[in-house]
Amino acid sequence: MINEADFVFFPEQLFDRSQVLKAVSRQLGIPEKEISSYRIVRKSIDARKGVKFNVRLQVATKGDVFPDLRGNFDFHDVSTSKTVTIIGAGPAGYFAALQCIMSGLKPIVFERGKSVDERKFDIAALNTQHILNPESNYAFGEGGAGTYSDGKLYTRSKKRGNVTEVLQLLHYFGADEDILVxxxxxxxxxxxxAIMRNIRNKILDCGGEVHFSSKLTGLKLFNNKVVGVVINGTDEYLCDNLVLATGHSARDIYYMLNSEGVALREKGFAMGVRVEHPQALIDSIQYKRKERGKFLPAASYSLVKQVDGRGVYSFCMCPGGKIVSALTEDNTIVVNGMSNSKRNSPFANSGIVVELRPEDYASYSDNKIFSGLEFQKTLETLAYRNGGGAVVAPAQRLADFVNGSGVAY
Ligand SMILES: Cc1cc2nc3c(=O)[nH]c(=O)nc-3n(C[C@H](O)[C@H](O)[C@H](O)COP(=O)(O)OP(=O)(O)OC[C@H]3O[C@@H](n4cnc5c(N)ncnc54)[C@H](O)[C@@H]3O)c2cc1C
Structure with missing residues (x-):
């Protein structure tokens, strides 16, 4: 029989098999020699009073086999099936394509940017020579903003849907099993x-289509219904079903939809700055020790505060990460944060954002649908000018920024 129970370990204990076996044997009353293996199925850190790991363990005794944590997916051959046209090969577009395949529908994906294999050269040119390709950058291209995202897979939103299936799919396509626990x-x-490339190959193997350098520029409407799409200004394709998965960065899509007579409505959003700190500082605050040592991951934090009736909060905190240029339009500056799997950069960064409402930026356009977009663009352009007219973000101390004092450099 597989036993399952919750345990609390100091970091050095959790990574010492003999200590874990002792604790399991004591708590579950199973002699150590009868335990054939154990595995972690849930893990979190509690640093409130001394740093501890809260773990849920499954414990096998002789002959037991652990239940499979992986998902079981039914990817059909959809080469001759009814089609669904999907615009954008970001996380939303690719997961929509996989869902189509599992539902017996053929996805046809159009993506304005390049494949991950080609996109990396444009990212390199942006990072080293400050040359922007407006169609292939940190936001546009296969995998969308998701490819160069930090890849944090949790949300504070309560409208979460089936998160387990998303994690299982990402694991199926190459993410470590750790993400399941x-x-x-x-x-x-x-x-x-690699995960994005594997998803694309699955779509193609199942008979779906993925087209790069293919930007949606217009819609074909008949009786108020979408019947076709225009790609790259000239190529027209009929479509029965259309999924628009163009993300947050493609401002042009809203102007196109408006010109095609599609009903749009403005909404509030959050905007802010990226703050960067030495990772060692965050580790020492969170873990309350001088050094985090070899058993603890780079520490993170989350801040939420109401200021004058508005939410101000940290967003997309990246321990051991770096700040990157996430712009898509010339003469603007947009920054975001990411980290590699080891999270081993000496810096941590985080978005500090404030909630904005449509009335805050109503004056930025005569058409209220676009005032938020125009406001965004105005600030991004100002940041560019203050950065000296190069793809270099202006920077200053956070306290000075909050107090409206000091200089940006
Ligand atoms: C640096 C960075 C770090 C991030 N870190 C995290 C994180 O740790 N965790 C997290 O949950 N989120 C993170 N995010 C946010 C996350 O990446 C986005 O929320 C997510 O990518 C949104 O997915 P999407 O598919 O809706 O849109 P996108 O990823 O924006 O994808 C949209 C796709 O549509 C394409 N497209 C746009 N217009 C057209 C058109 N007209 N025709 C054809 N194709 C078009 C774009 O090229 C793009 O590939 C991060 C983002 C960035 C930039």
């Missing part, structure tokens, strides 16, 4: 390319 799963930017 960690309370705060993380993949890391360095691992996401």
């Amino acid at each position: 960690e309370a705060h799963p993380h993949i890391g930017t360095d691992r996401l390319h």
Whole structure:
């Protein structure tokens, strides 16, 4: 029989098999020699009073086989099936394509950017020569913003849907099994390319289609229904079903939809700055020890505060990560944060954002649908100018920024 129970371990204990076996034997009353193996099925850190790991363990005695944590997916041959046209090969577009395949439908994906294999050269040119390719960058290209995202896989939202299946799919396509058990799963930017390539290959193997350098530029409507798409300004394709998965960065899509007569409505969003700290500082605050040592991961934090009736909060905190240029349009600056799977950079960074409402930026456009987009663009352009007119983000101390004092450099 497989036994399952919760345990609390000091970091050095958890990584010492003999100490874990002793604790398991004591707590479950099973003699150590009868335990054939154990595995962690849930893991989180509690650093409130001394640092401890809370883990749920499954314990096998002789002859027991652990139940499979992996998902079981039915990918059909959809080469001759009814089609669904999907715009955007980001996480939303690719997961929609996989869902189509599992439901017996053929996905046809159009992506404005390049495959992950080609995209990396444009990212290199942006990082080293500050040359932006507006169609292939940190936000556009196979995997969307997701490919160069940090790959943190948890959410504070209550509308979570079937998170387990998403994690199982990511594991199926190459993420470590750890993501199925960690309370705060993380993949890391360095691992996401291969996962995206594997998803694409599955779509193609099942008879779906993925087209790169293929930007949606118009819709074909008949009786108020979408009947076709226009790609790259000239190529027209009929479609019965259309999924728009163009993400947050493609501002042009809203202007196109508006010109095609599609009903749109403005909404609030959050905006802010990236703050960067030495990782050792965050470790010492969170773990309350001078050094985090070899058993603890780079520490993270989460801040939420109400200021004058508005939410101000940390967002997308990246322990052991770096800040990157996530712009898609020339003469703007946009920053975001990412980290590799080892989270071993000496810096931590985090978005500190404030909730904005449509009335805050109503004056930025005569058409209220676009005022938020225009406001965003105005700030991004100002950041570019203050950065000296190069793809270099202006920087200053956070306290100075909050107080409106000091200089940006
Ligand atoms: C540096 C960075 C770090 C991040 N870290 C995290 C994290 O740790 N955890 C997390 O949950 N989220 C993170 N995010 C956010 C996350 O990446 C996005 O929420 C996610 O990628 C959104 O997925 P999406 O598919 O909706 O859109 P996107 O990823 O934006 O993908 C949209 C795709 O559509 C394509 N597209 C747009 N317009 C057109 C068009 N007209 N025609 C054809 N194709 C088009 C784009 O090229 C893009 O590939 C991060 C983002 C960045 C940039």
